[in-house]
Amino acid sequence: MPHLTHSQRYLQRxxxxAPPPPTLQTLQALQLRHVCTFAFESLSTLMHLPVPIDLASVEQKVLFDGRGGYCYELNQMFLALLQALGFEARGITGWVVMGGPPDVRTGRTHRLSLVTLDGVSYITDVGFGGMVPSSPLRLDTEAPQATAHEPYRLTHHEGQYTLWAQVAEEWRGLYVFDLQEQVAIDYEIGNWYVSTHPGSTFVGQLKAALLAPGKRYTLNNTNYAVHSLDQPSEKRTLDSADELLALLGDTFGLRVAQLPALRTALEGLLQA
Incomplete structure (x- = not known):
């Protein structure tokens, strides 16, 4: 299996x-292990830094520099691993509708992957923040699908799919996607908007998420929450850069000491 230097490190994490076989069981395990190992985070856009999405830069950042990333980084790295393992997989994109009407079309700013196993198509996603699905989902059914966390379901209309998650007995729309072929420039354009546009929900904002068995840890600017499947959510607001730095390091597993500009950005966030 050629060119597996970074993939071997990824697999070790x-x-x-050793490389597992390209089966559904492997895909399920890889997705769950990834979302419980590598944090979704927006430290770069908080600090108004560029977010390069060439694979070498992403692998360096996540596998060697102790960071996480967002969809254009994490799902690209995950897709490269799947392809190296022999999965039939490719990238696709969609429109985020979480927090708004599911029929409104925003920009194409979410990247995920399509995987086909024995003629059955699945989506796999390791880069959707606090509501990332923790298991792959079949495209050919609109029935609720169990994951390692909450139930999800997909609906299909005129070539477009909507992903829904069941949260507190309510189905919430997360994003809409289609199966259109995407090339590198499509991701570059989406990433450019997400990482630089004044209207982006990431620019100058702090977002982090990491899963654990039965739990989701989320940070939205200074609002921290632990969501559990079997008990009420715990929520609190952090009011110091020291608290935020400690949380990012201890809970989300990010190597923050090597980011001297981060403290300044966090202090600015607290004063906003």
Whole structure:
């Protein structure tokens, strides 16, 4: 299996000593292990830094520099791993509708992946923040699908799919996607908007998320929450840069000491 230097390190972080076979069981395990290992985070856009999305830069940042990333980084890295393992997989994109009407079309600013196994198509996504699905989802059914966390479902209309999650007995629309072929420039354009546009929900904002068995840890600017499947959510607001730095390091597993500009950005966030 050629060119697996970074993939081998990636697999080791996910608990594999050798490349697993390209099966549904492997895909399920890889997705769950990834979302419980690598944090979704927006530290770069908080600090108004560029977010390069060439694979070498992403692998350096996430596998070697102790960082996480967002969809254009994490889902690209995950897709490269799947392809190296022999999965039939490609990238697709969609429109985020979470927090708004599911029939409104925003920009194409979310990247995910399409995987086909034994003629059955699935979506796999490791880069959708606090509501990332923790298991792959079949495209050919609109029935609720169990994941390692909450139930999800997909609906289909005129070539477009909507992903829904069941939260507190309510189905909430997360994003809409289609199966259109995407090339590198499509991701570059979406990433350019997300990382630089004044209207982006990421520019100058702090977002972080990490999953654990039965739990979701989320940070939205200074609002921290632990969502559990079997008990009420715990929420609190952080009011100091020291608290935020400690949380990012201890809970989200990010190597923050090597980011001297981060404290300044966090202090600015607290004063906003």
């Amino acid at each position: 996910l608990g594999y000593d």
